[in-house]
Amino acid sequence: MLIGVPKEIKNHEYRVGLIPSSVRELIHHGHKVVVQTGAGEGIGLDDRAYKAAGASIAKSAEDVFAKADMIVKVKEPQPRETKMLRKGQILYTYLHLAPDPVQTEGLIKSGCTAIAYETITSPRGGLPLLAPMSEVAGRMSVQVGAHYLEKAQGGAGILLGGVPGVAPAKVVVIGGGVSGTNAVRMAMGMEANVTVIDRSVDRLRQLDEMFGSKVYTCYSTLDAIEEHVVNADLVIGAVLVPGAAAPKLVTRKMIKQMRPGSVVVDIAIDQGGCFETSKATTHADPVYVVDGVIHYCVANMPGGLSRTSTFALNNATLPFALALADKGAKKALADDPHLMNGLNVHEGKITYKAVADDLKKKYVPAAEALGL
Ligand SMILES: NC(=O)C1=CN([C@@H]2O[C@H](COP(=O)(O)OP(=O)(O)OC[C@H]3O[C@@H](n4cnc5c(N)ncnc54)[C@H](O)[C@@H]3O)[C@@H](O)[C@H]2O)C=CC1
Ligand SMILES: CC(=O)C(=O)O
Ligand SMILES: [Mg+2]
Incomplete structure (x- = not known):
């Protein structure tokens, strides 16, 4: 799979979806990673570090979104990012959709498979990617x-x-x-x-x-x-x-x-x-x-302590990023009910009940939306 990491564009957001050691793990699993130039520079992770880990460097976010099968980010996509998402593409990031009808509508229109860090669960209870x-x-x-x-x-x-x-x-x-x-x-x-x-x-x-x-x-x-x-x-x-x-x-x-x-x-x-x-x-x-x-x-408070936060976030997100890349979204989700709880929007359907309820939209259970 080709995994893309754009530079975050939310105000003063210097975190980055993947750190070089996560890139190396993905490449070790047989995947390719493309990172937007400067994506990690705010926290001392320059393009050279990503290249050394095996990533290729893209000039623009457009390049990353156009090429990648899965986008790994930190913050919810901003409107100009949402416009670049497409059907069949995985978006793996924080979403916080319940209070955000505009973003939700954008994700529905895009047709992408949007997995929210904040609703993935753990067999031990709690929300391991929010923690x-x-x-x-x-x-x-x-x-x-x-x-x-x-x-x-x-x-x-x-x-x-x-x-x-x-x-x-x-x-x-x-x-x-x-x-x-x-x-x-x-x-x-x-x-x-x-x-x-x-x-x-x-x-x-x-x-x-x-x-x-x-x-x-x-x-x-x-x-x-x-x-x-x-x-x-x-x-x-x-x-x-x-x-x-x-x-x-x-x-x-x-x-x-x-x-x-x-x-x-x-x-x-x-x-x-x-x-x-x-x-x-x-x-x-x-x-x-x-x-x-x-x-x-x-x-996005952790964005203010972006270096500590990026490393802490990668420790939690990497195992699921590997599962999604290794198996593809459908199989990875079907195999793991905790990852499945992260699915919020798939091919235009809202698959997370609390989001649908709060936004007064139709809810389609994740398994049904995936055709399982
Ligand atoms: N602003 C920011 O940058 C960040 C915000 N967050 C947000 O912080 C919030 C809390 O996250 P966590 O601590 O991980 O959640 P958590 O699930 O670990 O804890 C939430 C607690 O709220 C309690 N609670 C729920 N309803 C309540 C009520 N009516 N009265 C009193 N307590 C109630 C629950 O019993 C639970 O103990 C979330 O919205 C999360 O998204 C998390 C990280 C960064
Ligand atoms: C949890 C969250 O929204 C953040 O870290 O920015
Ligand atoms: Mg006491």
């Missing part, structure tokens, strides 16, 4: 939250950990999954006062065992969210209902009651966000203020 980026985003959320709490950034001028004799900041993490747990870990490390809210008691029990008495665990109800959010200095939104648009758990009224100069970081923004006041921002212009509260809603 590494959730780890990055969760850890980063506390770093950016601390930054925007600084006075010069518009924040309240509060140090997360306080100092002896001065109380630490109150950090509230909503959603205690992968990103939430990593946020908790960092906030604890900075000695903040940390509360984590989840709707899964099992998850709260695990967090309690993991972190002990230094973290307050709280069951997710409207009352609990309101009580903790209005008193917080930093709120991190980290919920997920896989594939579906994020529930709006924090209302505008709650935001209004927070102290001015407090900060909210909506990690869940790629699924539409869990604050009523959230709208997606970019690394170039990451924050805005609503009712005195700073909102950080960057939809």
Whole structure:
């Protein structure tokens, strides 16, 4: 199979779909790889490194999309990329379709086979291709939250950990999954006062065992969210209902009651966000203020730590890239129900139920769409 890697074009996105060592693995399996010139240069992976791994270098994204049987990317295709996709071509990348009718329509029209990293599952549970980026985003959320709490950034001028004799900041993490747990870990490390809210008691029990008495665990109800959010200095939104648009758990009224100069970081923004006041921002212009509260809603946070993130992502994506290349989409999907859960759109049909439901579109089960 010919595998193509275009340069990412989303704002300040320097991650790349395949690193040279992944290219080498694919070539070792008998495949060919074409990489757009400069695709990895933002993170120190230049064309020479790709050539040394056995890839050929293409001058443009058009070349890559025209030649490749499978496109391996990081972010959802931008409109000018979607236009280059075609029937029979595999697109393997993050998609986040539920809050994005325009992209979904583009993928339907293209006829391509679109496999979303974020809905592939694991026999051990969880979302193994989302997890590494959730780890990055969760850890980063506390770093950016601390930054925007600084006075010069518009924040309240509060140090997360306080100092002896001065109380630490109150950090509230909503959603205690992968990103939430990593946020908790960092906030604890900075000695903040940390509360984590989840709707899964099992998850709260695990967090309690993991972190002990230094973290307050709280069951997710409207009352609990309101009580903790209005008193917080930093709120991190980290919920997920896989594939579906994020529930709006924090209302505008709650935001209004927070102290001015407090900060909210909506990690869940790629699924539409869990604050009523959230709208997606970019690394170039990451924050805005609503009712005195700073909102950080960057939809590709790991893009800001692009080198670490690219290597972490490749560790998770490579096994499935190899399966897709070795067997072709249909057989690879048929052989592995967890990869099959990644199929979101195939030949014009939406094959992921939560996406179809959220967009009020027709759902066709993946096996049926593939003719299995
Ligand atoms: N902005 C960015 O750059 C990035 C965003 N993400 C996004 O972060 C979000 C979270 O991802 P993960 O941590 O991997 O998900 P996860 O599935 O590991 O954790 C989600 C948690 O949310 C909880 N939850 C669901 N509904 C809830 C509710 N009503 N109240 C409280 N808790 C609730 C679940 O019980 C679960 O523990 C996803 O939307 C993901 O796409 C991930 C990486 C980067
Ligand atoms: C998960 C995701 O959307 C990202 O890493 O950009
Ligand atoms: Mg505890």
